Amino acid sequence: AQSVTQLDSQVPVFEEAPVELRCNYSSSVSVYLFWYVQYPNQGLQLLLKYLSGSTLVKGINGFEAEFNKSQTSFHLRKPSVHISDTAEYFCAVSAKIKAAGNKLTFGGGTRVLVKP
Amino acid sequence: EADIYQTPRYLVIGTGKKITLECSQTMGHDKMYWYQQDPGMELHLIHYSYGVNSTEKGDLSSESTVSRIRTEHFPLTLESARPSHTSQYLCASSRGGTETQYFGPGTRLLVL
Numbered sequence: 001a002q003s004v005t006q007l008d009s010q011v012p013v014f015e016e017a018p019v020e021l022r023c024n025y026s027s028s029v030s031v032y033l034f035w036y037v038q039y040p041n042q043g044l045q046l047l048l049k050y051l052s053g054s055t056l057v058k059g060i061n062g063f064e065a066e067f068n069k070s071q072t073s074f075h076l077r078k079p080s081v082h083i084s085d086t087a088e089y090f091c092a093v094s095a096k097i098k099a100a101g102n103k104l105t106f107g108g109g110t111r112v113l114v115k116p
Numbered sequence: 117e118a119d120i121y122q123t124p125r126y127l128v129i130g131t132g133k134k135i136t137l138e139c140s141q142t143m144g145h146d147k148m149y150w151y152q153q154d155p156g157m158e159l160h161l162i163h164y165s166y167g168v169n170s171t172e173k174g175d176l177s178s179e180s181t182v183s184r185i186r187t188e189h190f191p192l193t194l195e196s197a198r199p200s201h202t203s204q205y206l207c208a209s210s211r212g213g214t215e216t217q218y219f220g221p222g223t224r225l226l227v228l
Contacts, residue, residue, distance in 0.1 A: 032215045034215075034216075036219075041221075041222075042221055042222070043206055043220050043221040043222050044159075044206065044208075044219040045219070046218075049215065090158070090159070094215060102147055102215055102217065103149070103164060103175075104149075104161070105175075106158045106159045107158060108158045109156070109157070111156075
């Protein structure tokens with residue numbers, strides 16, 4: 001089984017400032033890692049994913065994340081946020097085994113509020 | 117861009133009513149999923165399907181049921197709605213052999 005912990009439930013940040021959202025996971029097998037964003041009253045949109053290879057992953061809207069296997073972390077960063085980045089961000093994992101069927105386990109979410 | 121649709125987007129209904137939440141995707145994905153998300157909370161998998169005539173219960177126990185008669189359609193039914201069913205329900209799909217799930221816009225259900 002897998003579990004995901006997002007260490008910050010809310011992150012207020014000023015416009016054009018950097019932001020980092022922390023995500024740690026626990027799993028007995030290797031996992032794929034994902035960050036999704038949810039804007040108000042909408043579904044989830046994939047920001048980026050780590051499957052294999054380079055541990056630094058670049059996604060849409062200027063976001064990037066770094067996979068750290070030894071620390072079982074997958075923190076999300078953006079060097080300069082915009083008002084439009086105000087949203088809920090979810091970290092998720094799925095087990096790298098076929099029997100898992102791509103099922104996702106989500107963290108509790110981090111609400112980012114960008115202030116002018 | 118993913119093409120996955122959910123209807124209705126919002127539903128207010130009285131206790132005891134039967135409801136069906138619709139989910140359709142036009143991408144030919146074989147895997148489909150239903151998640152439940154309470155306000156400000158994480159998503160929990162309640163049902164999934166690996167293909168036509170295949171349905172399984174997810175990690176979170178749910179009184180809802182699902183069916184998968186056609187590849188593109190994965191409806192969720194509550195036979196008798198209760199206030200405890202008030203939540204947001206998100207549908208997702210993925211293609212076999214890939215890892216990325218694509219999500220619909222969700223249905224917000226309020227049971228009075």
